[in-house]
Amino acid sequence: MPAEYTVFASLYAEFIFLSILVALFVFGWLAYTVLVHRQGVNQNANLEKLTPGTFPKERDNMKAEIAWFIGPIILIGYLTFLAWGSTITMWANQPDPNAASTFDMDVTAYQWYWEFEYNEDMTWEETHAAPQGTITFTNGTEGVTVFIWESVRDEFANHTFQAEAGGDIVEIIDGSGMVSGESSNHRKSGHSVLTVSAINSNGDETILGIQHHVAAGFSSINEVWLPNEMDIVWHMNSMPIGDNPAVLHSAFPIEYANKEDLVPNIETTMFFTPQDVGDFEMVCAEYCGQQHSVMVATMHVVDSTQGGVA
Numbered sequence: 263m264p265a266e267y268t269v270f271a272s273l274y275a276e277f278i279f280l281s282i283l284v285a286l287f288v289f290g291w292l293a294y295t296v297l298v299h300r301q302g303v304n305q306n307a308n309l310e311k312l313t314p315g316t317f318p319k320e321r322d323n324m325k326a327e328i329a330w331f332i333g334p335i336i337l338i339g340y341l342t343f344l345a346w347g348s349t350i351t352m353w354a355n356q357p358d359p360n361a362a363s364t365f366d367m368d369v370t371a372y373q374w375y376w377e378f379e380y381n382e383d384m385t386w387e388e389t390h391a392a393p394q395g396t397i398t399f400t401n402g403t404e405g406v407t408v409f410i411w412e413s414v415r416d417e418f419a420n421h422t423f424q425a426e427a428g429g430d431i432v433e434i435i436d437g438s439g440m441v442s443g444e445s446s447n448h449r450k451s452g453h454s455v456l457t458v459s460a461i462n463s464n465g466d467e468t469i470l471g472i473q474h475h476v477a478a479g480f481s482s483i484n485e486v487w488l489p490n491e492m493d494i495v496w497h498m499n500s501m502p503i504g505d506n507p508a509v510l511h512s513a514f515p516i517e518y519a520n521k522e523d524l525v526p527n528i529e530t531t532m533f534f535t536p537q538d539v540g541d542f543e544m545v546c547a548e549y550c551g552q553q554h555s556v557m558v559a560t561m562h563v564v565d566s567t568q569g570g571v572a
């Protein structure tokens with residue numbers, strides 16, 4: 263089922279509702295006709311004066327003819343009008359690629375996996391033992407400064423605090439500590455992770471919070487992190503890998519219910535705006551060979567603290 267905030271949710275619901283109405287009418291009438299006109303109920307042998315190859319003109323009913331012409335036309339016309347709305351949403355309202363609210367990515371399909379490449383930086387935080395917002399990260403030219411709020415320091419009294427990124431460990435004193443960008447590589451390239459934790463006298467570690475950073479140029483396979491409430495724009499292509507040729511694929515993120523083909527040598531685009539954080543699946547909706555069914559990617563929609571603007 264598509265997410266409720268998408269144009270497809272109401273489209274889906276209305277199509278299903280009208281299908282049920284039509285099905286009830288058709289099958290109800292069918293059942294009535296089968297029962298009422300079954301053999302043995304009406305004994306008048308001359309009811310139908312049927313001649314093979316000739317339409318029984320005496321049973322003609324112009325009103326019925328017009329009704330079953332006009333009725334379906336109104337219904338199909340209305341369904342076309344509804345479907346138009348989603349088509350316009352998908353094709354006429356493309357987000358401005360230069361707007362700050364647009365998050366631009368490249369998506370490539372291979373036989374048989376997805377590759378997501380970032381064109382913009384993105385930063386997000388994972389909440390652990392410390393309440394949301396009680397650990398702050400400030401990005402400076404020398405590195406990232408971590409600050410732990412007093413309430414958390416009180417809660418974890420008699421603990422030592424540390425920040426770790428890429429094997430580089432920094433002790434946090436008086437609530438703050440700086441993870442050097444030079445040595446830790448945090449927020450420099452790839453997907454880097456900065457973990458803030460509290461350690462008690464026995465050496466047990468409690469993770470307080472984690473900051474993730476993905477740098478432009480990073481690419482991931484079958485897994486992607488997307489900033490919530492931004493207009494995600496995917497530039498898509500299909501490429502060969504090894505002996506496997508470039509073939510048709512189709513990106514189908516079920517939550518957003520839009521679907522677009524990935525065509526060898528042609529760039530196609532697709533866009534959607536997630537409004538809920540969480541993990542969602544994207545599948546390939548165009549049969550693309552033996553392992554088509556395993557072309558599944560996980561989309562992690564996260565609240566991005568900084569991102570979208572390179």
Ligand SMILES: [Cu+2]
Pocket residue numbers: 371374510511512546547548549550554557
């Ligand atoms: Cu595929």
